[in-house]
Amino acid sequence: MFVHGVPDSHLLWEPVDARLAGYPAERIALDLPGFGSPAPFGFSATKEAYTEWLVSQLEVIVEGCGAPVDLVGHDWGALLAQRVASIRPGLLRSLAVGGAAIDSDYEWHKAAQIWQTPERGERHMAERLTPEAGIASLIEDGVPEHYARRSSWLVPGNKDCVLRLYRSAVFVGEEWQPDLEQVDLPALVLWGRDDPYVPLVWGERLASRIGAELVSLDCGHWWPYQCPREAAAALIRFWEREDP
Numbered sequence: 001m002f003v004h005g006v007p008d009s010h011l012l013w014e015p016v017d018a019r020l021a022g023y024p025a026e027r028i029a030l031d032l033p034g035f036g037s038p039a040p041f042g043f044s045a046t047k048e049a050y051t052e053w054l055v056s057q058l059e060v061i062v063e064g065c066g067a068p069v070d071l072v073g074h075d076w077g078a079l080l081a082q083r084v085a086s087i088r089p090g091l092l093r094s095l096a097v098g099g100a101a102i103d104s105d106y107e108w109h110k111a112a113q114i115w116q117t118p119e120r121g122e123r124h125m126a127e128r129l130t131p132e133a134g135i136a137s138l139i140e141d142g143v144p145e146h147y148a149r150r151s152s153w154l155v156p157g158n159k160d161c162v163l164r165l166y167r168s169a170v171f172v173g174e175e176w177q178p179d180l181e182q183v184d185l186p187a188l189v190l191w192g193r194d195d196p197y198v199p200l201v202w203g204e205r206l207a208s209r210i211g212a213e214l215v216s217l218d219c220g221h222w223w224p225y226q227c228p229r230e231a232a233a234a235l236i237r238f239w240e241r242e243d244p
Helices: 010-018 047-065 076-087 110-115 120-128 131-140 158-167 172-180 200-210 228-242
Strands: 069-074 092-098 187-192 213-217
Touching (some): 010 228, 047 069, 069 076, 076 092, 076 172, 092 200, 110 158, 120 158, 187 228, 200 213
Parallel strands (some): 069 092, 092 187
16 A cells, blocks of 8 residues: 655656556555645645554555555655555554654754744745646656646645645654554655755664665655655565565
8 A cells, every 4th residue: 555745636646656566565545635636625734644644544444354454655645555564454564664753853844944934834825835836846856747737735625635635744753753663664755865855864774673675766855756666676675575
């Protein structure tokens, strides 16, 4: 199961999935509520709400197939995956994450700090993240244009979900790290060596904290787009090692 982050959708995983075509396992890429399509009425879009939603999706899959899931997450999908591994490890066979780490010492990147600030965040979304500006920013960060033009910034209500999510997570490291310390699952950390939002050192710290293999990739933040072949190869090696 693959989980995207901000401001993506299940499309984030298409390049990786294409290179997993011969791997003998069913693959599912989720759309978080409010990203691939508008969020359901009444969805609070907090980190707790997204965690509960992801757990519910995993419960359905595990019940249906009778086996735990290999969970892969990027950006906010990585944070949610780490949280699920912390509180519901029985749903997972393994964990593979990158682009975000639960760490009490991590200081949110500049855009996140703006979004976490009432009024300032709303102004930034309205004035600085117009459709074309948001697309241009993603392209500048290395997202292929045809994916940037289908980003979740264009989904109605998405920006409000992002604001609520980030505002619920100002102290996510302090709140969630103690449980993460107890994770004892086979784990892989995938990280762009030039990630400008969450530098590689945070991936190194995460790998050390959960006893994971660290694979650094020659790219920025969006490794599923920028290094799909290398990411797929690392995942296959990891999964086969766990289930030869």
